[in-house]
Amino acid sequence: MSESRDVAEKTGPPEHWRTLGERAGSKDFREALRDEFADGAAEWKHDPQGRRHFIKIMGAAGALATLAGGCYTRDEEHIVPYVEQPENVVPGNADFYATSFPLGGYAQGVLVESQQGRPTKIEGNPSHPASLGSTSTFMQASVLDLYDPDRSDTFLDDGVPSTWQDFVAVVQTRRRQWRQSGGRGLRVLTGPVTSPTLAAQLRALLAEFPEARWHVHAPVAAPERGDAGDGNAGSPPTKPVYHFDRAEVMLSLEGDFFQYGPASVRYARDFAEGRRVRSRETEMSRLYAAESSPTLMGAQADHRLREVARRLGASVPAGAGGNTAPNWTAREQHWIDSVASDLQGAGSEALVVAGRTQPPVMQALARAMNEALDAPGTTVERVPSPEARPPTAGEENGLRALTDAMQRGDATDVIVLGENPAYTAPADIPFAEALGQVPFSAHLSTHRDATSRQCQWHVPRTHFLEAWGDARAFDGTASVQQPLIAPLYDACRSGHQVLAALRGAPGQTGYDLVRRYWQRRSGGGSFEQFWERVLYRGVVPGTGSTGSAADDGRSKSTRTARGMTQGPSRSLPAQQTGDGGASERQRTAPADTSSGGSAAAASSAAATGDTAGGTAPLLRMGTARRAPTSADTAAADTTAAAAAAETTTSPPDTTSQSEPRTTTNEQASGRSTNLTLLLRPDPSIRDGRFANNAWLQELPKPLTKLTWGNAALMSPATADERSIETGDVVRLAYRGRTLDVPAMKMPGHADGCVTLRLGYGRPHAGYVGSEATLYQTHEEDEIDVTSS
DSSP, rough: OOHHHHHHHHHHHHOOOSSSSHTTTTTHHHHHHTTTTTTTTGGGGGHHHHHHHHHHHHHHHHHHHHHHHTOOOOOOOOOOOOOSTTOOOTOOOOOEEEHHHHHHHEEEEEEEEETTTTEEEEOOTTTTTTTTTOHHHHHHHHHHHHHHSSOSSEEETTTTTHHHHHHHHHHHHHHHHHHHHTTTTTTEEEEEEHHHHHHHHHHHHHSSSOOOOEEEESSSSOOSBBSOSSSSSSSOOOOEEEEETTOSEEEEEEOOOSSTTTHHHHHHHHEEEEEEEETTTTOEEEEEEESSSSOHHHOOOSSSEOOOOOHHHHHHHHHTTTTTOOTOHHHHHHHHHHHHHHHHHHHGGGGEETTTTHHHHHHHHHHHHHTTTOOOOEEEEEESSSSOOOGGGGGGGEEEEEEHHHHOOOOOEEEEEEEOOOHHTTTTOOHHHTTTTTEEEEEEEEEEOHHHHHHHHHBBBTTTTSSSSEEEEETTEEEEOOOOOOOSEEEEEEHHHHHHHHTTTOOHHHHHHHHHHEEEEEEEOOOOHHHHHHHHSOOOOOSSSSSSSOOOOSSSSSSSSHHHHHHOOSSSSSOTTOOOOSOOOOOOOEEEOOOOOOOOOOOOHOOOOOOOOOOEEEEEEEEEEOOOSSSHHHHHOOOHHHHHHHOOOOOOTTTSSOOOOOOOOHHHHOOEEEEEEEEBTTTTTBBTTTTTTTHHSSOOTTTTTOOSSEEEEEOOOHHHHTTTOOOEEEEEETTEEEEEEEEEEEEOOOOEEEESSOSSOOOTHHHHHHTOOOOOOGGOOOOOOOOO
């Protein structure tokens, strides 16, 4: 870092750089850059004769190969492309079909390219509000999952191959018992459900068996948290929909709306729209971001505050009362005052967003600030939650309640549809152990993962390109999921078919169920015309809750340009007072402000052990050891999933390394070694569900450029305090559990905290996913992890 600062002072204006080594131009970096290519490759750069000689040899070799091939006469054979030419199939011409890509329960519209009946490429659907013709990395890579050789292709009954007919026979026997007890003991666990047809099936099942229960588990919640409505009794749950293209000034509090969530693609497009400067407009929108771990949204910010997540809870509330928060430096206070001034000047065209990791109090505060700025109706709208059973429906329908019921013996029949809770369950919820004690259990999944191995029955699941279905987008717009290819394995079934079997109608297909649902709701006119129009465009007209599917005339490109005024300087959130000022906005904030304050100083939420927002306070770090190879830095251990999970595997072979000391230098240095642990989804494999996708493992992660693994991200200052360099393997200890993981210095990371990505260390992930795990936790350090 000192070399980087010296270079910055000498070179003057800032230049683009990707790593600290490139920034400093160190000798080690130049040597690594020189050795990037094969030995001798650089020698031909100044030797045109050598290059010309090499090309001559290659040309001669090609000519000889041509002559040799021409001297060989192969037997004449005739092939027939088709016995019967398929209708509308022209070899070499691709067909495109509109369908929906489901992720986290929400639909994202796509157009799938099909070459002679085989899906090969995915693009965005311009008619769908969640994509508007663009795609995410998950959409692009999902086509590879269709052809994954590790996909399950066989029914398993206690590990023994079986059939659909055998599974249906067992379900029919259980149904007779459910009729007598009203479904007592029957539990169905799903992820977030926005599918109208699937939700109707689940409600019908609960109506038939009143004592049955439906539980929902969301390993990675959407960034836009919902709430319980307007506070009136019986009001439906709502969620926010943001309009970044209409906002002049934005404040993000630990938000990463451009990377995660069902509207990430749309939000990124809208934000880019607001940043365009056209001939008649001389201003662009402004983004402030306060975050602890660097994100794509923070990277786009004009002014960014590096702040530990647990101090964010104290920053904005303190500003709400007009008082300076304790431990704020002068630069930090200036940053807060500048944000308040700009938000007031923007008025109704301001927007405040809080990320999913923020506690409910911060979510409520962001909503209150938007209301004080009169933003609802312009930059933010509250719409009915597309989820059939939102997480706010009550803890009695969550994963913990299901685990408690299994431990008590109240849950005797458990059906898990799609999710992998044996891996994704929090550490203090012993779901996997409890599931193994259930008399009858079944798991529908594309792979035989950790949850399938705890269940009696494993049901192979269809890929979304093989099955009929439907789902809603972030704004409620419904779309039909139509298959492009028949299931590659005859045994695969969809969630619709499994629920139909639970209801005693195993012969119903997904096509029948989805078509029947929308036929009842198509209104007047010809249903066939309605159905063809829905399949052609990929969306069901009139189902969206907002005008987000089309430009409503209020985007930046069509708004009347107005001067961005500056209101009186106040702390956040500020009520707009007076006339709002008439002068042009001139305040600026520091481009990057250090967090300041003690890293161990916890807020009240952290002091009480509140980790609901994804922040675990008081993480202790031991001294470091060197990594054996540079590859170990890129391929890390089990990140947060193993550090916080209740699974333990054998430790790696570390005989060639010195054992990392668990003692600290706290007494010698006089500083605290307590750090804050930040758990975040991985930008490539999310919560681990894409761990077996080689395309995504090979894809460099944003900002870090890591591939095929994980690392503990920390600020250069935090690493330097502990004499840690990028590539050192550090031992993290939290609540009695330890984790050895390579460290990586991350410019822009807040001091006093460490970021670990979810998704690695996943057992039974497949050939590709298993190869991405090198480090494991230590068996002797296993203890019970409970919530505080």
